[in-house]
Amino acid sequence: MKKKVCIVGLLLVLMVSFAFASGSSETADKTSGSSKPLSVMIWDSNQEPGIRAIIDDFTAKTGISAEIQVVNWDNYWTLLSAGAQGGSLPDVFWMHSNESQRYMSNKMLLDVTDRIKKSSAIDLKNYPADIIGLYTDGGKNYALPKDIDTIALWYNKTLFDEAGVAYPDETWTWDDVYTAAKKITKPDGSVYGYVNVNTNNQAGWYNLIYDNNGYVISEDKKTSGMDLPQTIEAMKFMEKLINEDLMPPQHVMSESGDDVLFQSGKVAMTTQGSWMLAAFRDNAYTMANCDVAMLPKNAKTKRRSSIYNGLGWAIAANTKRADDSWKLVEYFCSKEGQLKQAQLGVTMSAYTDTSDAWKNSVPQFNLQAYLNMQDDMVIRPYSKNTVKWENAVLESMLKVWTKEITMEAGCKEAAALMNAILAEE
């Protein structure tokens, strides 16, 4: 009898503790209400300190606090979609053109069209139309533009000096890059002139394609442009760099990463997006030895294009704190928030005329180069299932980068795979 009482008692305790474990957090929610922090999710740890500072200013103004969760790019979308499927998205999070169509068409994002109209701080005229378009579906807005980013050419002044080559400037064409790389690359493999791993497309070889008036995806998002003669001609430049060993071997670029090799002084030139500023600013070597110039132009077409993209601040459609979340997003995208973002050197803000603040945030670098690239911008290639065809294209490019197939064969294969995936959309 005693044993039975003990066992029943244990079971009761277990069951009661389970009931309270889930219940207690709910009661805490109800009592604390607005003092509980909003959940904010981002993927760039380099931008976190700046965003943290902006949130602190917001909290000082409104009393609403927010917590940032950084999930790196590779895991961000997996986590977000698991949350979306399970009905537990963070309150506020970053949205990207790769995935925005999917989230909008499935009604995962809060419709903010009316809030924008009523807001005094937000006027859509002040943001690039292309970026607003990324986050618009059926005439309604689902996210506010956070920033824009362009691509530029970073170079190592010390390595250039050692080889006696003049620094890149606005007259440079891609042929000048080739000549410089040839002079700087050392035969023993300790220094290479250029670096661009196959997976660095947005900040890398995509720009070459558009310079030559080719394209990656057609305007109507139905066909691939990878097998166009202009595209293949442009990509043959990369093939030249690969075949003449002016870049580290693929396995080195893959194991260590473009930016790491650049920050370690192993490569003299690399094209990188403006979001890398924080990383290069915080690295003592790059601060002392490196600088940035505009992307070279195409010798034939004279075109100097830059892929650009802009992230959006989105609110979960099923958030329990829509008003507070909107206040936070409104602050992020207001002139004040955007100026702060630029001054802290986080990224180039989407709000017009805030770029000077970003440019001046790190005077040691020639950040005007990034601003100048805004003259000819092409939105990052995207569609409903961007990731699927992007991965297929990258796999074909991997074979080219490891010298298994020619660039022409690789581009044709990539186009075929891409067209098959686009047909399924």
Added chain:
Amino acid sequence: MGKRSLHNATTRESFMWGWILILPTVLGLLVLNIYPMLMTVYQSFCKTGDFGRGNVFIGIKNFQKLYLDSSVGQAVINTLKYTLFQVPFSVVIALVLAVMLNRNIRGRSTYRTIFFLPMVVAPAAIAMVWRWLYNSRFGLINNLFNSDINWISNPKLAVYSIAVIGIWSDIGYNMILFLAGLQEVPKDFYEAADLDGASGIQVFRHITVPMISPTLFFVIVTRMIAAMQVFDLIYMIMEKSNPALAKTQSLVYLFYQSSFVERDLGYGSTIVVLLLAIILLLTVIQMIAQKKWVHYN
């Protein structure tokens, strides 16, 4: 003794209590293991929409796609290469170590702790350290031995390099299990062998191994099932741009890419069903072979 009948009050009571006490585990198994497994098999016959909505039943189309997918075939070979390299080595090394650490030598507990340590370290930490060790230009191994081997980017070598990490992490766990099994071997056998003048190796072959063959069987089967599911090491050590990835990615890696990166959960489930079938087949073969070499008292 007759059939146990439920008409007896005490057997009925103990039957009921037995069920009440195992109910939490059984519920957990049903909800968290069995039901998802059945749902996965169902999903392999569907094309999944965004965010798990709108499952469209498409019959065996996913399986046809699987059959024609060359990367799946290669992944099966990769996974088998990994398993057939990792399991035997980790078992043999752990067995030898267990036998050696079964004797009363000085510092025995220290040695046992050292060999068990890899088990308590987080897999992410292990991956980061080995990634640095294996780096072809700047890693410790190549710089220490002045070699220029592409440990994790040579397609022929990478899967075995990853298997070495697997062997290193599993030795501790296997060793503990073998040590437990060794305690069950009666000392009389060893004494008798000693009297008969048997050498160490003979004792090992004819007494130790047969006596712990149940433990050995358990370890081999469970380690093989775990090895077939390798994912985290490959995911954390090799980037998508790694030239050796195609010859190293395992079935679970392909499943992750398909289900979570490309959001094609139907096809991902198909890959998992294939993996399930392969593991089932290998386990059945082992169970049958069990009768030949495992000695139960």
